[in-house]
Amino acid sequence: MLRSVARKVLSAIDGWYYRRHRLQTLGPVLYLGRSLYHGPEIHFEDGTSLRDNEPIGRLHFNNASIAALGEGSLHRTGLRFAKLMRLSLYRLAQCAQSNPDFRDVSVFEGVTWIPEHGKVVGFVSEPVPRSVRRFWLSAHFRILLWAFAPAAQTRAKGGAEPRVYRMTRAALTRNRDKLADSG
Numbered sequence: 001m002l003r004s005v006a007r008k009v010l011s012a013i014d015g016w017y018y019r020r021h022r023l024q025t026l027g028p029v030l031y032l033g034r035s036l037y038h039g040p041e042i043h044f045e046d047g048t049s050l051r052d053n054e055p056i057g058r059l060h061f062n063n064a065s066i067a068a069l070g071e072g073s074l075h076r077t078g079l080r081f082a083k084l085m086r087l088s089l090y091r092l093a094q095c096a097q098s099n100p101d102f103r104d105v106s107v108f109e110g111v112t113w114i115p116e117h118g119k120v121v122g123f124v125s126e127p128v129p130r131s132v133r134r135f136w137l138s139a140h141f142r143i144l145l146w147a148f149a150p151a152a153q154t155r156a157k158g159g160a161e162p163r164v165y166r167m168t169r170a171a172l173t174r175n176r177d178k179l180a181d182s183g
Contacts, residue, residue, distance in 0.1 A: 006147040014062075023060060026095060027088030029081065030110075031060040034101055037109075044124065048168040050107045057102055059092075059110030059165070089121060090179035093172050109166045113141040121178055122171030128162040137162040 017023075023031035037056040043049050050056065065084070096102050111128060128134045141162060 003147055006143070010144065010147055017060075021058075021060075024095065024099075025062070027091040028065050028084040029062050030085070030088035030092065031062060032092060032095060032102075032108075033058040033060065034105065037107070042107075042166070044107075044166075044168050044171075046168055046170045046174075048106050048170055050166075054107075055105050057092075057096070057105045057108035059108055061110070061112060086121070086179050089167075089172070090176070093176045093179060096169055096172055106169050107166055108169075108172065109164060111137065111162055111164050113138075113145065113162060114165075120175075122167045122175045123165045124167075125163045125165045128164055134162055 018031060021033045021035075023033045026032050035056060035058050037050055037054050038052060041049060041051050092108065096105065096108075128137060138161065
């Protein structure tokens with residue numbers, strides 16, 4: 001009962017956030033927004049650089065869609081999530097190529113609690129640096145996990161260490177065929 005109420009409240013907040021930041025839906029589990037990067041210059045292995053005040057594509061998870069994966073084993077829900085994520089990333093590749101709002105974006109970035117993975121499709125990740133922001137993100141992610149995680153094992157783990165995931169346009173383009181297999 002309490003999880004159901006929490007889902008409704010968090011879904012309403014997600015809806016407001018979606019409208020407020022003018023996010024676009026990218027398949028079943030991702031939203032995309034655009035903002036400016038603020039931070040130190042970052043150099044990627046493929047030669048891409050991201051500098052302060054450059055445009056960046058912001059990736060956000062569709063929590064309600066992830067919750068709709070349903071109950072089941074951690075392995076089974078993980079496989080369903082991976083398939084939906086690949087489809088969403090394929091749609092990101094299409095959007096990056098065809099949407100004029102994202103043609104000048106060289107890096108796409110998201111923050112999540114998911115442990116490091118995604119190298120096979122071009123993601124690089126690192127822990128969010130220790131800060132007040134990390135503390136609040138951890139608390140937020142714990143609440144999201146408790147409310148939305150479809151697998152009881154995921155909720156029980158309670159791990160909510162925030163990680164930044166980045167993918168360059170070059171990596172997205174290079175891995176588009178891998179992603180198309182799920183599209």
